[in-house]
Amino acid sequence: MATKLDYYAVLEVSREASSDELKKAYRKLAMKYHPDRNPGDGAAEARFKEINEAYDVLKDEQKRAAYDRFGHDAFTNGGGGGPGGFDFGGGFAGGGLGDIFEQMFGDMMGRRGGGSAVRAGSDIQVQVEVTLAEAFSGVKKPVTVRTRILCESCDGTGSKEGEAGVQVCPSCHGAGKVRAQQGFFVVERPCPTCHGEGRVVKDPCASCHGEGTIETTRTLEVAIPAGIEDGTRIRLSGEGESGGKGAPAGDLYVHIAVQRSELFQRDGSNIYVRVPLRMTQAALGTEIEVPVVDGSRAKVKIPAGTQGGEHFRLRGKGFSVLRSSARGDMYVQVVVETPQNLTKRQRELLEEFETEAGEHVKSSPEHAGFFSRVKSFFEGQD
Template sequence: MAIKIDYYETLEVSRTVSSDDLKKAYRKLAMKYHPDRNPGDAEAEAKFKEISQAYDVLKDEQKRAAYDRFGHAAFENGGGGGPGGFDFNGFGGGGGLGDIFEQMFGDMMGGRRGGGRTRSGNDIQTHVEITLEEAFSGVKKDVKIITRVACESCHGTGSNAGESGVETCPSCHGAGKVRAQQGFFVVERPCPTCHGAGRTVKDPCKVCHGEGTVEKERTLAVQIPAGVEDGTRIRITGEGEAGGQGVPAGDLYVHVSVSEHGIFQRDGANIYCRVPLRMGQAALGTEIEVPVIDGTRTKVKIPAGTQTGAHFRLRGKGFSVLRSSARGDMYIQVTVETPQHLNARQKELLEEFEKEAGENVKSSPEHTGFFARVRDFFENKG
């Protein structure tokens, strides 16, 4: 039995890690071990899959709570919903309590009888990194994945003779599972003869050895929608591993990372832009031109006497809202920059200014008020 590494250890975080720190840890490791950055490195590819699986569980509050309580056992036994099969809408499947209750009460409640739960090939995960501009406008990205696809030699049947060489499983009669009496209960489990496929092959294909699938590298064009956020997971139905022998393919999950931008910082649908102003600009007032995430420019009027920390709101100049034509707002954050490397004339002018300003308490009200409070503090101490 393979040893399963603790998901927290896989992501190199503590069990009390916050959601934000968990996302940062995942993003750092995903970028380090991504197959595109480690071509031909099987160990890096395996590590990337482990990281993605661990993050898929721990980023979800319900899955994380189940993992913290039950460990890997919470995702075993073939149930749906989790990476190993835990079903958060019930107790799991494949012989779990959900199947037991269905056998007991299915007829009375009008539920199904017979006919197994739909199986599919394994889901696979990959990672793609995009720029903030691409996240704003949406983009189509090519992603490379190594997966299992239908065998071309036998057309996915697993038989050298094609469909004619495939027979209905004699043990489960095509249901893919068998029932067993356990005391008062009737439990359903995957058929041990066909392993849940519902079909058997007499003369296995020499290429895929009867599995119906072979490993292959594929390139898919994935459409990233406008407004997507860092850490978003996109599900592409049917693009996972082929199931083989008539079983539908699994799904592909694409984890999206948005790289940091040199000018903008995003917070939901709003964007922040930090703009440094010269001391003279802030004191006298000015008009500046700033970039907008959509590639345009806009002008912002800065009033005289503007201080560091002042915000200016530009409505509708922010980020795209996912699945909507709306946009957030853009906020200009002002910082007043102190001049450096002054020449003799500049120093002389500033000294004259300081002398003039020192006699006018209204020119620097915060400065004057602060040192007045300092003076009172020491007088009271005395």
């Protein structure tokens, strides 16, 4: 028995090849050695069968993993003529269990007769960054993607002669699938001759090389609604890769990344901002002006004796609510700063204040509560 070639060598790719690289290599070689392009050439026909067998294994993640680990031995059991014991000739002998499975699963096993398998185009995933202000108000962003569009030269048929050069696959009769028997079970798989497309192209188009689509760059404008949150995914139906003539296009998925703001923090529809206050402002009370996420300003009255960490709520000054005219609230958090780098006079005034304060100045609730708990703690130790 002749030794089988390594499947990766058959497809002329490395063992680390991606699924896309495998697919491109397969299509290139299958087109080159297809029997229709090499009539009467037995060597080309044998090579074509090797290419289909190799791709059939390597395109399947589970089969590929088994092959990488055990080589051709992974498919020596189970009977049949191909990897995993499948019979590429397909079908049961007439009568018996074959007829039973035909009646039970006939509709599930693919179409018979003419027509071609229709496969939708691939989806495209992109990420778009927006600022917090853009997420608040909504914005339109241009998005540039690498995609595939219908080939104009052949109108998506993949054939130099157009529809006239496209033939129904002789192996699957246009179904794009073949059936095989393994033990008592019927297994359905993509047709190895047409790779599930249900058709074969005799003379490929020079522009798309038989693909029916060509790679290009497109720029679209994506409308990002007000109130969008970080991580949201927007779906643009039919804006993905073309599926070829008669097949629906894939979708474009735009993942939104909202940039962090140095000023505001967002929690859903609410906005938080930290505002530093001098010690004297917090003690005596004051009025401050704070920025609002919509670009305006708002005044906040700070009462005398305000403690660090207190929040002041501004209703309706928060973030936009998605698909609504409502807005959340804004919370202003006060951060009381301790003065640093005091002048001699400032230090004298603070020392005078501390001396004057003594027991005559009412302590803050937190101050009084803390020392009350300390006193109780030590009394409990006695």
